[in-house]
Amino acid sequence: MSKNSATRERYYFVDVLNIVSSFAVVALHVSLGVFSPSMDASWVKSVAFQAAAIFAVPVFFMISGMNLLGYRERYSTTHFFLNRFRRVGVSLLAGSLLFYFLYSTFPAYFYSANLIASSSGVIDFVIRLLGNRINDTYWFLYSILYLYLVTPLFSLAINDRRLMRYLICLSCFASVIVPFCKTFLPIDDLGINQLFSLTRFNSICAFYYLLGGYIGRYRTFLDDISAPLCAVGYFVCTCAMIIWGLTSNGYFSGCVAEGYNSYPISISSPLCVAQSLFLLHLLKKEEIKLRALPVEVQSAIKKLSGAALYVYLIHILLVNLQPVGKMAFVHRIINHSPGIKLILVYLISVAIGVFVLDMRRRMFAVKIKRRDNQNQSNE
Numbered sequence: 592m593s594k595n596s597a598t599r600e601r602y603y604f605v606d607v608l609n610i611v612s613s614f615a616v617v618a619l620h621v622s623l624g625v626f627s628p629s630m631d632a633s634w635v636k637s638v639a640f641q642a643a644a645i646f647a648v649p650v651f652f653m654i655s656g657m658n659l660l661g662y663r664e665r666y667s668t669t670h671f672f673l674n675r676f677r678r679v680g681v682s683l684l685a686g687s688l689l690f691y692f693l694y695s696t697f698p699a700y701f702y703s704a705n706l707i708a709s710s711s712g713v714i715d716f717v718i719r720l721l722g723n724r725i726n727d728t729y730w731f732l733y734s735i736l737y738l739y740l741v742t743p744l745f746s747l748a749i750n751d752r753r754l755m756r757y758l759i760c761l762s763c764f765a766s767v768i769v770p771f772c773k774t775f776l777p778i779d780d781l782g783i784n785q786l787f788s789l790t791r792f793n794s795i796c797a798f799y800y801l802l803g804g805y806i807g808r809y810r811t812f813l814d815d816i817s818a819p820l821c822a823v824g825y826f827v828c829t830c831a832m833i834i835w836g837l838t839s840n841g842y843f844s845g846c847v848a849e850g851y852n853s854y855p856i857s858i859s860s861p862l863c864v865a866q867s868l869f870l871l872h873l874l875k876k877e878e879i880k881l882r883a884l885p886v887e888v889q890s891a892i893k894k895l896s897g898a899a900l901y902v903y904l905i906h907i908l909l910v911n912l913q914p915v916g917k918m919a920f921v922h923r924i925i926n927h928s929p930g931i932k933l934i935l936v937y938l939i940s941v942a943i944g945v946f947v948l949d950m951r952r953r954m955f956a957v958k959i960k961r962r963d964n965q966n967q968s969n970e
Contacts (some may be wrong), residue, residue, distance in 0.1 A: 615647035656803025793954035824869035898944030
């Protein structure tokens with residue numbers, strides 16, 4: 592990638608990462624049965640889904656870091672804030688309004704919607720919005736908004752390779768290594784929390800964000816590893832997480848735990864960090880091939896990438912759909928199996944996303960045309 596560039600070049604591998612990660616987010620949410628451990632094959636399948644797709648949010652954070660930590664080379668901090676908060680803030684507000692309205696109006700049609708319907712109102716909406724208690728899968732949006740607030744500080748380090756390495760190592764130690772040690776060693780939580788209480792450095796979100804900025808600016812040792820080896824790395828990490836997840840929840844001992852131990856397959860797991868890095872570099876190495884694709888295919892990739900945000904915003908509505916009334920037939924089709932549910936929920940969500948994007952483009956084109964006509968008439 593270009594180290595100093597006034598205009599950011601489009602990278603198709605980033606578009607593909609957006610698509611793959613949005614698909615993975617759906618995979619994570621159609622396999623929520625993982626939180627109820629059992630000896631059934633369906634639970635093992637849910638564990639496999641979780642392990643294969645846990646990279647989703649880490650990759651989203653890394654993409655954001657790649658795109659934004661060098662913003663000073665393209666525009667001002669004021670422009671950065673206005674642009675990012677308008678895009679993500681409006682998406683968060685619009686998505687929350689949609690969920691709140693549907694949950695309040697049709698509580699029987701969605702899982703746990705009755706909790707909102709029983710206390711709906713303007714004040715209740717504001718309180719729930721501020722506390723992420725409308726749709727808790729939006730936690731990523733809350734996290735990224737806060738990261739935007741500290742991006743002007745992080746962006747000052749992007750051109751200093753050694754400083755970036757220090758920041759990444761610091762956040763990795765606080766958000767990956769310390770939780771790993773706390774999981775397996777009898778460490779006093781109070782002491783650890785007092786030592787590493789700086790919010791932005793014990794945040795796994797900040798770690799991936801900084802890591803993405805570094806990868807977007809500098810070469811890493813993974814750049815020297817071939818694409819097939821990166822694919823093998825992703826596969827090995829995924830299999831290791833599946834085995835670790837099953838073992839830590841008592842599957843192989845024949846006595847599964849009452850509560851699900853999510854740490855082995857989580858974004859703080861060292862295996863997830865490695866898996867996400869292998870996947871990102873695997874697709875990064877395919878950039879030349881992606882640039883050689885026909886224009887029609889590239890256009891389709893751009894559309895699907897643009898719809899990724901909408902997939903994230905609305906897919907949980909389909910996941911939480913309940914078998915009530917006319918929706919019972921749709922529910923039966925979608926829930927026939929986790930694989931079918933994954934594909935159908937993604938396809939429906941991405942179709943809605945593409946439709947919304949198309950409508951926005953049309954409205955923008957009409958607005959531009961009206962403005963041009965008005966300018967001509969004034970002349």
